[in-house]
Amino acid sequence: MGIRAEVEERSLPDLSIPYLNVITDDARLLIGVRARNLLALEYLLKRLLEKEPPESVSGFFLDVNGYRLHHLEELKGEAKNIAKKVRLYRTELALKPMSAFERRIVHMALAEYPDITTQSTGEGETRRVVIKPYP
Template structure:
Protein backbone atom coordinates (compact mmCIF):
# COMPACT_ATOMS: atom_id res chain seq x y z
CA UNK A 1 0.00 0.00 0.00
CA UNK A 2 1.49 3.36 -1.02
CA UNK A 3 2.57 5.65 1.82
CA UNK A 4 4.10 9.12 2.00
CA UNK A 5 5.69 11.27 4.68
CA UNK A 6 4.27 14.78 4.68
CA UNK A 7 4.98 17.86 6.79
CA UNK A 8 2.89 20.94 7.50
CA UNK A 9 2.62 23.79 9.98
CA UNK A 10 -0.11 21.80 11.74
CA UNK A 11 -1.22 18.18 11.67
CA UNK A 12 -4.38 19.27 9.84
CA UNK A 13 -2.31 20.95 7.15
CA UNK A 14 -0.08 17.90 6.78
CA UNK A 15 -3.15 15.70 6.43
CA UNK A 16 -4.53 18.01 3.72
CA UNK A 17 -1.23 17.77 1.83
CA UNK A 18 -1.28 13.98 2.19
CA UNK A 19 -4.79 13.81 0.71
CA UNK A 20 -3.51 15.67 -2.37
CA UNK A 21 -0.32 13.61 -2.72
CA UNK A 22 -2.17 10.31 -2.41
CA UNK A 23 -4.89 11.46 -4.85
CA UNK A 24 -7.54 10.67 -2.26
CA UNK A 25 -11.00 12.23 -2.34
CA UNK A 26 -11.12 13.25 1.32
CA UNK A 27 -9.18 12.65 4.52
CA UNK A 28 -11.52 9.72 5.19
CA UNK A 29 -9.67 7.90 2.40
CA UNK A 30 -6.33 7.93 4.22
CA UNK A 31 -4.86 6.53 7.41
CA UNK A 32 -2.01 8.38 9.07
CA UNK A 33 0.35 8.27 12.02
CA UNK A 34 1.88 11.36 13.58
CA UNK A 35 5.66 11.02 13.40
CA UNK A 36 6.45 14.43 14.93
CA UNK A 37 4.13 16.88 16.66
CA UNK A 38 4.46 20.53 15.53
CA UNK A 39 6.48 22.86 17.75
CA UNK A 40 6.01 26.62 17.73
CA UNK A 41 9.44 27.60 19.04
CA UNK A 42 10.61 30.82 20.66
CA UNK A 43 8.70 33.84 19.33
CA UNK A 44 7.11 31.45 16.87
CA UNK A 45 10.36 31.16 14.88
CA UNK A 46 13.44 29.93 16.72
CA UNK A 47 13.37 26.20 17.26
CA UNK A 48 10.02 25.81 15.52
CA UNK A 49 9.25 22.45 13.96
CA UNK A 50 6.54 21.44 11.50
CA UNK A 51 4.24 18.50 12.00
CA UNK A 52 5.33 15.31 10.26
CA UNK A 53 2.95 12.47 9.45
CA UNK A 54 3.17 9.19 7.59
CA UNK A 55 0.02 8.65 5.54
CA UNK A 56 -1.33 5.71 3.56
CA UNK A 57 -4.11 5.57 1.02
CA UNK A 58 -7.14 3.69 2.38
CA UNK A 59 -9.15 2.23 -0.51
CA UNK A 60 -12.92 2.62 -0.35
CA UNK A 61 -14.39 -0.92 -0.35
CA UNK A 62 -17.36 0.00 -2.57
CA UNK A 63 -15.12 1.75 -5.10
CA UNK A 64 -12.79 -1.24 -5.18
CA UNK A 65 -15.76 -3.53 -5.83
CA UNK A 66 -16.90 -1.26 -8.66
CA UNK A 67 -13.43 -1.23 -10.23
CA UNK A 68 -13.20 -5.01 -9.91
CA UNK A 69 -16.57 -5.51 -11.60
CA UNK A 70 -15.67 -3.19 -14.46
CA UNK A 71 -12.45 -5.15 -15.11
CA UNK A 72 -14.18 -8.53 -14.97
CA UNK A 73 -16.98 -7.44 -17.32
CA UNK A 74 -14.43 -6.01 -19.73
CA UNK A 75 -12.56 -9.33 -19.68
CA UNK A 76 -15.87 -11.08 -20.39
CA UNK A 77 -16.15 -9.01 -23.56
CA UNK A 78 -19.52 -7.45 -22.70
CA UNK A 79 -20.26 -3.74 -22.74
CA UNK A 80 -21.83 -3.24 -19.35
CA UNK A 81 -21.80 -0.09 -17.24
CA UNK A 82 -21.50 -0.50 -13.47
CA UNK A 83 -23.41 2.21 -11.61
CA UNK A 84 -23.42 2.55 -7.83
CA UNK A 85 -27.06 3.03 -6.82
CA UNK A 86 -26.46 3.47 -3.11
CA UNK A 87 -23.73 2.96 -0.56
CA UNK A 88 -23.85 2.84 3.21
CA UNK A 89 -21.31 1.95 5.84
CA UNK A 90 -21.58 -1.80 5.36
CA UNK A 91 -23.65 -2.18 2.20
CA UNK A 92 -23.44 -1.12 -1.45
CA UNK A 93 -25.87 -1.70 -4.33
CA UNK A 94 -24.77 -1.65 -7.98
CA UNK A 95 -26.92 -1.68 -11.10
CA UNK A 96 -25.53 -3.12 -14.32
CA UNK A 97 -26.68 -1.52 -17.58
CA UNK A 98 -25.96 -2.74 -21.09
CA UNK A 99 -27.30 -4.28 -24.29
CA UNK A 100 -26.75 -7.89 -23.16
CA UNK A 101 -28.24 -8.13 -19.66
CA UNK A 102 -29.08 -11.81 -20.13
CA UNK A 103 -25.40 -12.68 -20.40
CA UNK A 104 -24.59 -11.25 -16.98
CA UNK A 105 -27.77 -12.50 -15.31
CA UNK A 106 -27.47 -16.13 -16.43
CA UNK A 107 -29.91 -18.97 -15.75
CA UNK A 108 -31.82 -18.26 -12.52
CA UNK A 109 -29.41 -15.40 -11.90
CA UNK A 110 -26.41 -17.69 -11.32
CA UNK A 111 -23.96 -15.52 -13.28
CA UNK A 112 -25.19 -12.41 -11.48
CA UNK A 113 -24.86 -14.19 -8.12
CA UNK A 114 -21.31 -15.29 -8.98
CA UNK A 115 -20.32 -11.74 -9.94
CA UNK A 116 -21.92 -10.47 -6.75
CA UNK A 117 -19.97 -12.98 -4.66
CA UNK A 118 -16.66 -12.04 -6.30
CA UNK A 119 -17.39 -8.31 -5.92
CA UNK A 120 -18.10 -8.87 -2.24
CA UNK A 121 -14.74 -10.62 -1.83
CA UNK A 122 -13.03 -7.69 -3.56
CA UNK A 123 -14.75 -5.17 -1.29
CA UNK A 124 -14.01 -7.05 1.91
CA UNK A 125 -10.28 -7.07 1.21
CA UNK A 126 -10.41 -3.41 2.27
CA UNK A 127 -13.39 -3.25 4.65
CA UNK A 128 -12.84 -3.13 8.41
CA UNK A 129 -16.23 -4.77 8.94
CA UNK A 130 -17.98 -7.31 6.71
CA UNK A 131 -19.58 -5.52 3.77
CA UNK A 132 -22.56 -6.69 1.70
CA UNK A 133 -22.56 -6.10 -2.06
CA UNK A 134 -25.77 -6.42 -4.09
CA UNK A 135 -25.80 -6.50 -7.89
CA UNK A 136 -28.90 -6.00 -10.01
CA UNK A 137 -29.59 -5.89 -13.75
CA UNK A 138 -32.86 -5.16 -15.52
CA UNK A 139 -34.62 -5.16 -12.13
CA UNK A 140 -33.89 -8.90 -11.93
CA UNK A 141 -33.74 -9.00 -8.14
CA UNK A 142 -37.30 -7.69 -7.72
CA UNK A 143 -38.66 -9.96 -10.44
CA UNK A 144 -36.87 -12.94 -8.89
CA UNK A 145 -38.24 -12.05 -5.45
CA UNK A 146 -41.80 -12.03 -6.80
CA UNK A 147 -41.21 -15.38 -8.55
CA UNK A 148 -39.85 -16.96 -5.36
CA UNK A 149 -42.72 -15.61 -3.25
CA UNK A 150 -45.25 -17.08 -5.69
CA UNK A 151 -43.35 -20.38 -5.69
CA UNK A 152 -43.29 -20.43 -1.88
CA UNK A 153 -47.08 -20.04 -1.68
CA UNK A 154 -47.72 -22.77 -4.25
CA UNK A 155 -45.38 -25.26 -2.61
CA UNK A 156 -46.75 -24.47 0.85
CA UNK A 157 -50.24 -25.29 -0.46
CA UNK A 158 -48.89 -28.56 -1.88
CA UNK A 159 -47.33 -29.46 1.48
CA UNK A 160 -50.65 -28.79 3.23
CA UNK A 161 -52.66 -30.70 0.64
CA UNK A 162 -50.45 -33.81 0.53
CA UNK A 163 -49.34 -33.76 4.16
CA UNK A 164 -45.77 -34.42 3.03
CA UNK A 165 -42.53 -32.53 2.72
CA UNK A 166 -41.65 -30.46 -0.33
CA UNK A 167 -37.94 -30.11 -1.08
CA UNK A 168 -36.81 -27.12 -3.13
CA UNK A 169 -33.74 -26.98 -5.36
CA UNK A 170 -30.53 -25.60 -3.83
CA UNK A 171 -30.54 -21.80 -3.54
CA UNK A 172 -28.11 -19.10 -2.44
CA UNK A 173 -28.65 -17.68 1.09
CA UNK A 174 -30.42 -14.51 -0.03
CA UNK A 175 -33.03 -16.50 -1.97
CA UNK A 176 -33.62 -18.91 0.90
CA UNK A 177 -34.30 -15.89 3.11
CA UNK A 178 -37.02 -14.77 0.69
CA UNK A 179 -38.74 -18.18 0.89
CA UNK A 180 -38.53 -18.28 4.70
CA UNK A 181 -39.85 -14.71 4.99
CA UNK A 182 -42.73 -15.36 2.57
CA UNK A 183 -44.02 -18.27 4.68
CA UNK A 184 -43.16 -17.22 8.22
CA UNK A 185 -46.73 -16.07 8.95
CA UNK A 186 -48.26 -19.37 7.74
CA UNK A 187 -48.86 -21.30 10.96
CA UNK A 188 -49.90 -24.46 9.09
CA UNK A 189 -46.47 -25.15 7.65
CA UNK A 190 -42.84 -24.88 8.69
CA UNK A 191 -39.69 -24.21 6.70
CA UNK A 192 -36.09 -25.07 7.40
CA UNK A 193 -32.82 -25.24 5.50
CA UNK A 194 -30.80 -28.42 5.08
CA UNK A 195 -27.63 -29.52 3.32
CA UNK A 196 -24.32 -27.71 3.04
CA UNK A 197 -23.27 -24.77 0.90
CA UNK A 198 -23.38 -24.37 -2.02
CA UNK A 199 -26.05 -27.13 -2.21
CA UNK A 200 -28.10 -25.94 0.76
CA UNK A 201 -31.85 -26.12 0.18
CA UNK A 202 -35.22 -25.42 1.84
CA UNK A 203 -37.73 -27.98 3.03
CA UNK A 204 -41.40 -27.01 3.40
CA UNK A 205 -43.42 -29.34 5.64
CA UNK A 206 -46.74 -29.38 7.51
CA UNK A 207 -46.37 -27.82 10.96
Protein backbone atom coordinates in the same frame (compact mmCIF):
# COMPACT_ATOMS: atom_id res chain seq x y z
CA MET B 1 -15.25 -5.37 -22.77
CA GLY B 2 -16.77 -1.97 -23.54
CA ILE B 3 -20.04 -2.43 -21.66
CA ARG B 4 -22.14 0.71 -21.15
CA ALA B 5 -24.16 0.65 -17.96
CA GLU B 6 -25.75 2.72 -15.22
CA VAL B 7 -26.13 1.62 -11.61
CA GLU B 8 -29.13 2.48 -9.48
CA GLU B 9 -29.13 1.95 -5.73
CA ARG B 10 -32.22 1.48 -3.59
CA SER B 11 -33.39 -0.35 -0.53
CA LEU B 12 -35.84 -3.23 -0.66
CA PRO B 13 -38.04 -4.54 2.17
CA ASP B 14 -36.77 -8.14 1.82
CA LEU B 15 -33.12 -7.14 1.87
CA SER B 16 -31.23 -5.68 4.79
CA ILE B 17 -28.43 -4.58 2.46
CA PRO B 18 -28.38 -2.09 -0.44
CA TYR B 19 -29.77 -3.28 -3.78
CA LEU B 20 -27.55 -2.29 -6.72
CA ASN B 21 -29.15 -2.73 -10.14
CA VAL B 22 -26.92 -2.47 -13.22
CA ILE B 23 -28.94 -1.21 -16.18
CA THR B 24 -27.41 -2.18 -19.51
CA ASP B 25 -28.13 -3.42 -23.02
CA ASP B 26 -25.46 -6.12 -22.49
CA ALA B 27 -27.37 -7.95 -19.76
CA ARG B 28 -26.88 -11.44 -21.22
CA LEU B 29 -23.11 -11.07 -21.04
CA LEU B 30 -23.16 -9.84 -17.44
CA ILE B 31 -25.76 -12.36 -16.24
CA GLY B 32 -24.44 -15.50 -17.94
CA VAL B 33 -25.92 -18.98 -17.77
CA ARG B 34 -27.92 -19.51 -14.54
CA ALA B 35 -26.64 -16.08 -13.39
CA ARG B 36 -23.14 -17.47 -12.85
CA ASN B 37 -21.40 -14.42 -14.35
CA LEU B 38 -23.48 -12.09 -12.21
CA LEU B 39 -22.81 -14.05 -9.02
CA ALA B 40 -19.09 -14.18 -9.84
CA LEU B 41 -19.05 -10.42 -10.44
CA GLU B 42 -20.81 -9.80 -7.12
CA TYR B 43 -18.32 -12.07 -5.35
CA LEU B 44 -15.32 -10.27 -6.88
CA LEU B 45 -16.69 -6.84 -6.02
CA LYS B 46 -17.33 -7.89 -2.42
CA ARG B 47 -13.78 -9.25 -2.08
CA LEU B 48 -12.35 -6.01 -3.49
CA LEU B 49 -14.44 -3.89 -1.14
CA GLU B 50 -13.38 -5.92 1.89
CA LYS B 51 -10.12 -3.98 1.75
CA GLU B 52 -12.01 -0.73 2.39
CA PRO B 53 -12.66 0.55 5.93
CA PRO B 54 -15.45 -1.57 7.50
CA GLU B 55 -17.81 1.36 8.01
CA SER B 56 -17.74 2.22 4.29
CA VAL B 57 -19.05 -1.15 3.05
CA SER B 58 -21.89 -3.10 4.64
CA GLY B 59 -22.51 -5.54 1.79
CA PHE B 60 -24.83 -5.27 -1.20
CA PHE B 61 -27.06 -7.29 -3.53
CA LEU B 62 -25.95 -6.95 -7.16
CA ASP B 63 -28.46 -7.34 -9.99
CA VAL B 64 -28.59 -6.70 -13.74
CA ASN B 65 -31.78 -5.25 -15.25
CA GLY B 66 -33.76 -6.66 -12.31
CA TYR B 67 -32.97 -10.27 -13.28
CA ARG B 68 -32.29 -11.57 -9.76
CA LEU B 69 -35.10 -9.55 -8.20
CA HIS B 70 -37.56 -11.08 -10.69
CA HIS B 71 -36.17 -14.54 -9.88
CA LEU B 72 -36.65 -13.95 -6.14
CA GLU B 73 -40.26 -12.85 -6.68
CA GLU B 74 -40.89 -16.04 -8.67
CA LEU B 75 -39.23 -18.07 -5.92
CA LYS B 76 -41.45 -16.52 -3.24
CA GLY B 77 -44.52 -17.20 -5.37
CA GLU B 78 -43.49 -20.82 -5.88
CA ALA B 79 -42.85 -21.25 -2.15
CA LYS B 80 -46.26 -19.80 -1.28
CA ASN B 81 -47.96 -22.14 -3.79
CA ILE B 82 -46.17 -25.14 -2.27
CA ALA B 83 -47.16 -23.89 1.21
CA LYS B 84 -50.83 -23.92 0.11
CA LYS B 85 -50.45 -27.57 -0.94
CA VAL B 86 -48.78 -28.43 2.38
CA ARG B 87 -51.70 -26.81 4.23
CA LEU B 88 -54.26 -28.62 2.09
CA TYR B 89 -52.71 -32.11 2.14
CA ARG B 90 -50.99 -31.84 5.57
CA THR B 91 -47.80 -33.38 4.17
CA GLU B 92 -44.28 -32.04 3.77
CA LEU B 93 -42.94 -30.99 0.38
CA ALA B 94 -39.41 -30.04 -0.68
CA LEU B 95 -38.36 -27.24 -3.00
CA LYS B 96 -35.55 -27.62 -5.52
CA PRO B 97 -31.95 -27.13 -4.32
CA MET B 98 -30.99 -23.47 -3.93
CA SER B 99 -28.38 -21.11 -2.58
CA ALA B 100 -28.23 -20.03 1.06
CA PHE B 101 -29.53 -16.59 0.10
CA GLU B 102 -32.50 -18.07 -1.77
CA ARG B 103 -33.29 -20.39 1.16
CA ARG B 104 -33.25 -17.40 3.50
CA ILE B 105 -35.74 -15.58 1.24
CA VAL B 106 -38.05 -18.63 1.30
CA HIS B 107 -37.83 -18.95 5.10
CA MET B 108 -38.66 -15.24 5.48
CA ALA B 109 -41.52 -15.37 2.95
CA LEU B 110 -43.18 -18.28 4.74
CA ALA B 111 -42.56 -17.07 8.30
CA GLU B 112 -45.98 -15.35 8.23
CA TYR B 113 -47.77 -18.71 7.94
CA PRO B 114 -48.46 -19.93 11.53
CA ASP B 115 -49.60 -23.40 10.42
CA ILE B 116 -46.44 -24.38 8.53
CA THR B 117 -42.74 -24.55 9.29
CA THR B 118 -39.67 -24.56 7.05
CA GLN B 119 -36.39 -26.39 7.41
CA SER B 120 -33.23 -26.51 5.29
CA THR B 121 -31.98 -30.04 4.60
CA GLY B 122 -29.20 -31.62 2.57
CA GLU B 123 -25.65 -30.51 2.01
CA GLY B 124 -23.73 -28.43 -0.50
CA GLU B 125 -25.41 -27.97 -3.87
CA THR B 126 -28.29 -30.28 -2.91
CA ARG B 127 -29.37 -28.19 0.11
CA ARG B 128 -33.06 -27.29 -0.11
CA VAL B 129 -36.01 -26.02 1.90
CA VAL B 130 -38.61 -28.50 3.13
CA ILE B 131 -42.03 -27.03 3.94
CA LYS B 132 -43.94 -28.94 6.63
CA PRO B 133 -47.28 -28.62 8.40
CA TYR B 134 -46.78 -27.18 11.88
CA PRO B 135 -47.42 -29.89 14.48
